[in-house]
Amino acid sequence: MEQHNYPKLGETLYRTTLANGLQVNLLPKPDYHKTYAVFTTNYGSIDRTFQPIGQSEMVTLPDGIAHFLEHKLFEKKAGDIFEVFGKLGANANAFTSFTRTSYLFSATSRIRENLETLLDFVQDPYFTEASVNKEKGIIGQEIQMYDDDPNWRLFFGLIQNMYAQHPVRIDIAGTVASIAQITVADLYLAYRTFYQPQNMNLFVVGHIDPDATLAWITANQAQKDFPTPTPPQRQLPQEAADGSDIVAHRTIEMAVQRPKVMLGIKGLDKVPTGRAGLVYRTSLNLLFEVLFNDSSAAYLKLYDQGILDDTFGYEVDLERSFHFAGLSVDTQKPDQFVQAIQAVLQQATTGAGLTEARLALVKREMLGKFWQSFNSLEYIANQYAGDDFGTASLFDLPEIMAQIQVTDLQQVAQRFIRLEAMSVFQINPKVAAR
Template sequence: MNKHVDKQLRMSRYTSILDNGLRVELLPMPGYHKTYAVMSADVGSVDTDFTLSDGSQVHLPAGTSHYLEHKLFEKKDHDAFDLFGKLGADSNAFTDFTRTAYLFSTTSKLHQCLDVLLDFVQDPYFTPALVNKERGIIASEIRMYQDQPSERLYMGMMGNLYPNDPMHNDIAGTVRSIQQITADDLYQLYDAFYQPANMSLLVVGKLDPEQTMEWISDNQSRKEFRPGYQRPSSLKIADPSGHDVIASGQVKMPVHRSSVMVGLRGVQQFENGRERLKYRLSAELLLALLFDENSDNFLKLYNQGIIDDTFGYQFEMQRGFHFACFSTSTDKDDQFIDSVRQILDQADKELISSRQQFNMIKRAWLGRLIGLLDSPETVAERFAGKLYDNALLTDEIACLKGISIDDLSSVINQLIKPGHLTTYKVLRQN
């Protein structure tokens, strides 16, 4: 087990890659009473088409990863949620585009909770009857999201940005696609991606690192896994240049006020996760500089009635793709679109005169990230596994310190391309 000490932040990190390939990260936080554990698999909703190591091709229905996440808790004679409950622990799981995670929090019985987590994730039990039982639940979840204007706005924008890629599908799939999912599909996805070498386990908070690592190692030594695992190749972008972006789209819904979203697709590729992390932080700093509520751009648009308190922006980065988006509820949707375009087009000029604002925003962000270290839950939830080469919050802080205003200029040159921009509107029905 390797130990790394961040002397400035006074935190120790313990890392070990077990014989079966599972990467274990331990971050003890003395003085805290709660412990969080997150077990992640490098697979998500976009991994529907992939090639196995023997060259065979696999195609699965949209929503299979999310479906598997739901069913993995349920076993032949028990449900993992119930086991956590009996131990006094809270448990949950989530699926995003490129990652699936299973987690728990506890103030006691850490050993038993770790065993439950490792055992239920590494012991799949899928039957036709259990799979069929879930269809109505997930279909209701999908329909609920389809009735939400914000979800329709976001997925409409994604459909425009990635019309020929799986990102245009909801993470849960569609009502039609989930009808096609079988128990065999779940086993096929599980066998391809839920191998220890494609997974990681992070434990944060109250823990003894030596003892905790011993518990995890003992659990894994009692199990057999496929030797020589090779992760399937997946998510090949249909048009890496981004020329297939659809310029605009809209839908009408029974809403009180129309809303609009502008999406900007990035096409920059990265050789490693730490480059990806630096790019993401630089892009987020750039967007804050241009659109934060204290910026001149925000105040101008707000005073003109083009945006209101519903305005928001975000930068999303996942394995193989990334994008920025900007949204608001407004009666001046075309003016909002034109204003966002103009701000992005003039970003390089604004950056020249914004060195002081950059330093202020960067210091504020550093303070915010350092403050997040007080929360074991946040430290655990920000861990993105292989996406950023297993970077923890402490690594984010170190990376952010090294970012200069020139890095923001590079993001402008790489990200802001007029042909990669789309708009989507949710309009009020008359």
């Protein structure tokens, strides 16, 4: 078991790969009473076209199947796994994103039993036609609920503007029509392809002894037979490299009090791999913090002008095969908001507003939030399990952040910020019929 020491963080991470390919990461925090574990497969909603194990041709399964599979794994012939965790004094959950599916629990006692329960239920699929058909109704209601959520519609409306072909444009849960097509055979096909140990990782953090915990995990896995590891082969449609397929602006109406608007920038540049990829994402995050956090000149000016308020927010999403940034607000002045944000972004490509003093201030603010977040076991495990930067991880962020200079922000701005890569999605209040 490899031991990685991070003196500035005061943490020691233990990492190893088992004989079956499962990557195990253990972070002991002896001062904590709670233990948190997350079991993740590198499989998400965008992985709908792939080559199944033992086959030579690609197949395309219905949209939403990764999320549907997440739901169904909790149901076993003997009953619901949530009840098992409850009897063991644990809280359990799961979530599906564009690129991964994670199963988790937190507990303060009976950690070995809970850990074995987590591994066992994820690695033992049980699907029947009756239970699958029942689940379609449940997930259908979930989809309809999100369809009525203006913030969800704003987010996915922007993504659909930016991505013409990529499956990131499809809701993670799919559609009512797509999940109606899912069969038991589809679920087993996706499961066998993507739920191989070598395509998964386990992160356990909290009040644990790393040697004892690894022994439990190793013994559990040694009792199971898995097929010969076969790296999943995925296929994605091509997007226009020049952004010519981006929809510049689209508006819908919903039952909202004020217009909601979101400006997006689709990443047309190529993201480096490994540690360089983490440096790139961190540089993008720093760039947007410098330009738009609540102490920036742009934010204060637009706030004073009544163009934005505390509903304003921004995020950078960088995942396997796509990346973009989005800035959103509820405002009575959506056109002025878009024009002002575009102006700030375009000035950034020339280095305007990017100063060493401003960067130093933002670094301190971001590091402060980082140190605070590191008190959360959930944050550590979920962030680590979700990143795909080779041997680099969130544990390297303080060092990476310290090395980033203003010139790095200027370069990333020039690469990422392009007028032709921008899109706007807007939701206006629904006008009552007369």
